[in-house]
Amino acid sequence: MATPTSIFCSLLLLLFLSCVTSSDQGNAYLISSRIVSRATAEKQSHFRFYFHDIVRGPNPTAITVAEAPGTNASATLFGLVVMIDDLLTTGPENNSRSVGRAQGFYASAEIEKMGLLMAMNFVFTDGKYNGSIIAILGHNELLSPVREMSIVGGRGMFRFAHGYVQARTHWMDQNTHNAIVEYNIFVNHY
Ligand SMILES: *[C@@H]1O[C@H](CO)[C@@H](O)[C@H](O)[C@H]1NC(C)=O
Numbered sequence: 001m002a003t004p005t006s007i008f009c010s011l012l013l014l015l016f017l018s019c020v021t022s023s024d025q026g027n028a029y030l031i032s033s034r035i036v037s038r039a040t041a042e043k044q045s046h047f048r049f050y051f052h053d054i055v056r057g058p059n060p061t062a063i064t065v066a067e068a069p070g071t072n073a074s075a076t077l078f079g080l081v082v083m084i085d086d087l088l089t090t091g092p093e094n095n096s097r098s099v100g101r102a103q104g105f106y107a108s109a110e111i112e113k114m115g116l117l118m119a120m121n122f123v124f125t126d127g128k129y130n131g132s133i134i135a136i137l138g139h140n141e142l143l144s145p146v147r148e149m150s151i152v153g154g155r156g157m158f159r160f161a162h163g164y165v166q167a168r169t170h171w172m173d174q175n176t177h178n179a180i181v182e183y184n185i186f187v188n189h190y
């Protein structure tokens, strides 16, 4: 027999259960979620840096960390992996203002043509960008005059960064393969 009290209790139980289930749908680990105004101004910044890739010399900043047995025999050095901590400066001279380092690696990822996989962070050490990072992941067909690569994220001033970079070889020594590369960075951020 359903008495008014038992109906009331059942309703209360339903209410309780629905509260428990709705509060348990992922909310245990979601800290907050809110609509961010579409009017939030996203800006695009353009930076120009020179990237100093020093492979040979007393203080190399690009070192080979891995290669395949067939790498030396490959015309494109397929399989070569080079770790870098390359200086970034405002001008092509290595004593011009230093703004940060390009840290990460590049690897020969193409058998037929010269093509590198680039995976690196531009770690800023100068001025208001000090400590901020732009993360780059891309394909670098070394012999092309302009190579475009993706900006896949960032840190600090570059949170939510997206965009692209264009690399142009400014100078390269045919014997040592040391190179200075101009990077134009087009980064959207808040
Ligand atoms: C490839 O060549 C480099 C430099 O000439 C040498 O140091 C390295 O041992 C060679 N690697 C292989 C796997 O033969």
Ligand SMILES: *[C@@H]1O[C@H](CO)[C@@H](O)[C@H](O)[C@H]1NC(C)=O
Pocket: 054, 059, 094, 095
């Ligand atoms: C800077 O460049 C000059 C001239 O090209 C060169 O002699 C010198 O070794 C370079 N310094 C470093 C730290 O690479």
Ligand SMILES: *[C@@H]1O[C@H](CO)[C@@H](O)[C@H](O)[C@H]1NC(C)=O
Pocket: 125, 126, 127, 130, 131
């Ligand atoms: C950049 O930040 C680091 C760590 O906070 C600090 O030690 C360094 O002096 C700063 N450099 C410049 C050029 O502001």
